[in-house]
Amino acid sequence: MMTMQASETFSPIKHPGCPLRAYPVDSPRAKARLIVLALFADGRVDAAELNSLTRRGTFAELGITRDDFFQVLYDFCADAAGLPEGRGNYLMSPALLDTLFAEVGSTGERQKLLRLIFDVIRSDGHLAEGEARLFWKALDTWRLRLDDGLEFRPRAMAGRQRAQARIRSGLS
Numbered sequence: 001m002m003t004m005q006a007s008e009t010f011s012p013i014k015h016p017g018c019p020l021r022a023y024p025v026d027s028p029r030a031k032a033r034l035i036v037l038a039l040f041a042d043g044r045v046d047a048a049e050l051n052s053l054t055r056r057g058t059f060a061e062l063g064i065t066r067d068d069f070f071q072v073l074y075d076f077c078a079d080a081a082g083l084p085e086g087r088g089n090y091l092m093s094p095a096l097l098d099t100l101f102a103e104v105g106s107t108g109e110r111q112k113l114l115r116l117i118f119d120v121i122r123s124d125g126h127l128a129e130g131e132a133r134l135f136w137k138a139l140d141t142w143r144l145r146l147d148d149g150l151e152f153r154p155r156a157m158a159g160r161q162r163a164q165a166r167i168r169s170g171l172s
Contacts, residue, residue, distance in 0.1 A: 019082030
């Protein structure tokens with residue numbers, strides 16, 4: 001008797017007029033594809049970016065295995081062949097990006113993904129225009145702010161203010 005794992009039987013949905021496969025909302029593959037998009041945002045996949053995924057535990061945070069992540073990367077490349085081309089790159093419309101970002105519905109998952117996208121785009125030591133656009137598009141589409149998800153700790157703030165006051169008084 002032969003058994004199959006769920007990942008082998010996964011059959012993504014294709015929407016008419018949309019060249020990319022659709023994934024269930026908040027699925028590990030939907031989240032992984034946004035990380036793949038961040039990898040390609042500067043026009044190339046850099047070894048430092050790929051290494052940072054393993055080093056930072058990105059696959060576990062996405063809820064996906066390394067092999068499944070690379071399958072999503074492969075599928076994205078296959079799907080991208082159906083996108084319009086321009087100046088040596090594939091073009092993604094704002095509407096198509098909205099569709100991809102809509103596959104992550106949970107605010108908590110969006111905040112986590114925004115941090116992971118930021119980690120990827122800064123991992124190779126430079127910020128390309130495409131990477132910055134992707135980051136700001138995520139913020140705008142998901143209606144997040146840069147400080148969303150940050151903890152406000154009044155005690156820490158009071159301690160910092162006291163330390164700053166001591167430094168100022170020592171300088172006077």
